[in-house]
Amino acid sequence: MAQKIYNTKTRRKEVLQPLHEGAIGIYVCGITAYDLCHIGHARAAVVFDVIFRHLKARGYQVTYVKNFTDIDDKIIERAGREGVTTGQLSERYIRLHDEDMAALNVLTPTVTPKATEHMAEMIELIKMLEQKGIAYEADGDVFFGVDRYPAYGGLSGRKLDDMMAGARVDINDKKRNPLDFVLWKKSKEGEPSWDSPWGKGRPGWHIECSAMSRRYLGDTFDIHGGGEDLVFPHHENEAAQSEAATGKPFARYWLHNGFVKINAEKMSKSLGNTFSIRDMISRYHPEVLRLFMLQSHYRSPVDFSEDSLKEARAALIRGYTALQALKEAKKQAGNQDVGGQRESGSDEAGRWDEFVSKFDMALDDDFNTAQALGYVFEAARQANQIAAAGKKMPDAALRAQLDIAAGAFVHFGNVLGVFQSDPDEFFMADRSIEAGKSGLDVSWVEMMIAKRQKARDDKDWTLADDIRKELADKNIMLKDSAGRTVWSVD
RNA sequence: GGCGGCAUAGCCAAGUGGCUAAGGCAGCGGUCUGCAAAACCGUUAUUCUCCGGUUCAAAUCCGGAUGCCGCCUCCA
Numbered sequence: 205m206a207q208k209i210y211n212t213k214t215r216r217k218e219v220l221q222p223l224h225e226g227a228i229g230i231y232v233c234g235i236t237a238y239d240l241c242h243i244g245h246a247r248a249a250v251v252f253d254v255i256f257r258h259l260k261a262r263g264y265q266v267t268y269v270k271n272f273t274d275i276d277d278k279i280i281e282r283a284g285r286e287g288v289t290t291g292q293l294s295e296r297y298i299r300l301h302d303e304d305m306a307a308l309n310v311l312t313p314t315v316t317p318k319a320t321e322h323m324a325e326m327i328e329l330i331k332m333l334e335q336k337g338i339a340y341e342a343d344g345d346v347f348f349g350v351d352r353y354p355a356y357g358g359l360s361g362r363k364l365d366d367m368m369a370g371a372r373v374d375i376n377d378k379k380r381n382p383l384d385f386v387l388w389k390k391s392k393e394g395e396p397s398w399d400s401p402w403g404k405g406r407p408g409w410h411i412e413c414s415a416m417s418r419r420y421l422g423d424t425f426d427i428h429g430g431g432e433d434l435v436f437p438h439h440e441n442e443a444a445q446s447e448a449a450t451g452k453p454f455a456r457y458w459l460h461n462g463f464v465k466i467n468a469e470k471m472s473k474s475l476g477n478t479f480s481i482r483d484m485i486s487r488y489h490p491e492v493l494r495l496f497m498l499q500s501h502y503r504s505p506v507d508f509s510e511d512s513l514k515e516a517r518a519a520l521i522r523g524y525t526a527l528q529a530l531k532e533a534k535k536q537a538g539n540q541d542v543g544g545q546r547e548s549g550s551d552e553a554g555r556w557d558e559f560v561s562k563f564d565m566a567l568d569d570d571f572n573t574a575q576a577l578g579y580v581f582e583a584a585r586q587a588n589q590i591a592a593a594g595k596k597m598p599d600a601a602l603r604a605q606l607d608i609a610a611g612a613f614v615h616f617g618n619v620l621g622v623f624q625s626d627p628d629e630f631f632m633a634d635r636s637i638e639a640g641k642s643g644l645d646v647s648w649v650e651m652m653i654a655k656r657q658k659a660r661d662d663k664d665w666t667l668a669d670d671i672r673k674e675l676a677d678k679n680i681m682l683k684d685s686a687g688r689t690v691w692s693v694d
Numbered sequence: 695g696g697c698g699g700c701a702u703a704g705c706c707a708a709g710u711g712g713c714u715a716a717g718g719c720a721g722c723g724g725u726c727u728g729c730a731a732a733a734c735c736g737u738u739a740u741u742c743u744c745c746g747g748u749u750c751a752a753a754u755c756c757g758g759a760u761g762c763c764g765c766c767u768c769c770a
Contacts, residue, residue, distance in 0.1 A: 215698090233770075241770090248770035278768070360765080366696045367766070409768090431770030436697095438769090461770070462699090468762080472769060499718075500707065504700080505763070511719090515706060519718050525732065566708090574708050578717035588733055665728055672730070683731050692731090 207262065209427070210503065210570045212435060212458040213359050217570055220457065222426055227265040229421035230256070231455065233413060233430035233438065234316070236273040237297035238282045241304045242478040243493070243508060244464045244471055248431050250494050250621070251461045251502040251571075253310045255429075257619050258567045268313040269420045271413060272298050274320050275406055280395055290396050291320075304481040308490050309621040317416045319407065323398045325415035326407045330387045330400075332449040342378040344390030344403045348441065350383045353448045359458060360436035385441050387411050410441040417455075418446065428455030432503075435460055462505045471508070479508070487641060489634050491622045492517045498573040498620055519581070520622065521634070526584035527613055528627035529591035534606045537594050552590065552605045556612050559583040563616060573620065580616045587613070631692065638693030642679065649680060653689050656682075 207220040222228050232252050235245055252270070259266050273279075274294035283293040298318075305312070319326075330346055333339035338352040350356045350364060357363055367383055386408040391397035397404035417425060423446070430439065439458065446454040463470055466477045484493055496516035500506045559579055566576035587609045594602045617623030625633070639646050652671055659667040672682055679694045 235770080236768085244770045246770085251770090276768090360697080362697060362766075429770095432699095433765070433769055436765060437767090463764075463770080465763085470764070470769095474768075504707090507706085512706065515719050518720095522718075529733075572708075575716070578708065581717050585734085592733070660728085663728075669729060676730090681731060684727080684729090685732085 207568050208570050209457050209459065212460050218457065223424060223456065228259055228427065229267045229425040230269065230427040230429060231413070231417040231421055231425065232270045233434055234270040234272050235301055236276055236278060237294040237301065238279045239297060240480040240482065241301050242471065242480050243484055244431065246308060246481050246493060247464050247497050248461050249305055249310045250308060250497045252429055253621060254498065254573060254619065255571050256311060257621060258571065261619050267421060269315045269317065269417065270313040271416050272316065272318045273412060274298070274318045275396060276409060307485055308481065308494060309624055315420050317420065319412040322412065322415050322419065325419050326411045327400050329411060329415050329445065329449050333387065333445060336448065338448045339387055340380065341402050344405060345378055345386055346388035346402055347379055347384040348387050348445055349380060351381055353444050355447065356444050357440065359443050360440045362436065385410065385437065387445065410438055411445060413442050414446040423450040423452040425455060427457045427459055429459040432460040432462055461502045465505050465507045467509070468507055487637065488513055488517060489630070489637060492520055494622050495520050499577060501574050502571055523580065523584055523623060524627045524630045526587040527623060529588050530606055530610050531627055533591040533594035537603045537606065553608050555586065556608045560612050560615055567619065583612055635692055642693060644678065644693065649675065649691060653682070653691060657689060
């Protein structure tokens with residue numbers, strides 16, 4: 205089945221037809237490096253990471269470019285406040301960004317260019333626009349004249365006249381049209397600046413993405429992505445300046461992810477209701493955050509709350525429980541080949557092929573991770589079943605089934621970027637995070653469990669149950685299994 | 695004021711013309727267990743905000759109403 209993709213530009217789901225057979229170029233707007241990344245950045249990163257992973261799993265050769273904006277007003281402002289250079293400030297936040305992404309299991313894109321390293325490319329584009337009479341200089345600033353580009357507004361579905369009616373256009377005497385936007389900005393005294401044909405200055409926000417996508421992907425490329433708040437003005441302006449300069453189509457498919465909301469309200473810097481990634485992953489396993497993002501379709505808004513994370517954690521635990529069951533069954537079945545029924549696995553193999561194929565098809569349909577996860581959980585139920593059967597009847601056929609099931613989960617995990625830990629390690633990490641949150645003393649818990657184990661050995665069920673209850677009052681759940689007791693915080 | 699999106703069980707959330715409306719959480723009954731937990735089996739929406747229309751057939755298409763949200767200003 206062909207890959208389908210919702211294109212913001214046409215507002216329709218379309219079949220993805222790459223410019224070059226078998227290869228796909230993606231450009232995604234990354235962060236402006238002046239502050240910690242928040243969970244909104246995490247959503248965009250995870251969404252495009254899964255798109256990247258799925259397209260690669262489908263055999264495409266994917267070139268994924270995600271930029272860093274390392275020069276802009278906010279960076280200058282903050283660096284000035286902290287008494288460091290803009291370079292020092294942006295380097296610091298790029299490093300923290302990279303750490304956050306690594307923690308979230310986000311693959312590093314193919315290219316991660318920085319704006320300040322592409323001044324020549326930006327200046328060249330601006331010169332092209334100036335030569336075509338689309339850009340004009342005014343006292344050291346260079347503007348893009350929206351009147352000279354008839355297709356302006358095509359991406360975001362607006363008309364120039366309608367926008368003029370809106371009150372929120374800034375007053376700037378240098379602009380011929382209030383909707384014109386800056387390509388090159390004259391620097392003030394003491395600000396970082398670069399030499400250009402228009403004097404010392406720095407690039408406008410939009411031109412960097414036009415320049416870097418052009419350099420790494422070409423004038424025309426397949427997919428351009430970002431958060432939906434970038435549709436206007438950022439992407440509209442990018443498309444306008446690129447197409448006007450090169451005379452060729454820019455991105456062919458535009459993908460925009462929905463917002464993360466807090467209490468049904470948009471999370472944003474200006475509202476002051478952001479949560480940083482590092483704060484969240486200190487309180488939940490990073491895969492919980494990933495699963496939370498992937499449980500909804502990427503274009504829908506998601507409402508972030510303590511409860512929604514708890515539900516995502518419960519779901520993740522369900523998946524890992526199945527993986528652990530497979531692992532245990534495999535261990536037990538390991539060397540106990542009792543032979544026979546070697547053909548019995550074929551129906552089972554077909555069932556697992558179907559899980560995998562449905563999973564892949566869900567992602568083929570505009571990256572429907574929510575639907576794909578539905579199949580993952582159906583597979584988890586099936587895994588639990590064969591793991592239980594495998595413990596009772598450890599023959600070669602069942603062993604093969606366990607391998608097939610485990611293989612399917614490797615595929616699900618690799619594409620979604622979850623289930624990347626060994627189950628035991630996952631449960632240990634989860635336990636440690638939860639114990640930390642409720643201020644539990646781990647050694648005390650383990651001492652109590654040892655005490656209860658002794659009571660159980662003595663068949664002193666009253667004492668054993670009292671200890672279970674005492675721990676349960678602290679939300680500690682015990683699970684007795686062959687020879688040992690494992691615990692978790694509920 | 696202009697433009698756009700969403701409304702599915704107690705909660706979260708897929709499904710965009712036709713099989714029994716995925717899946718997760720929570721709940722209930724059962725199996726298993728010293729007791730539990732987990733797991734497994736069964737169960738929980740005759741119905742998809744409301745009102746009209748198109749169609750042999752609509753949660754799904756069209757029109758209208760109501761409610762919520764986003765963009766138009768830096769923002770993933």
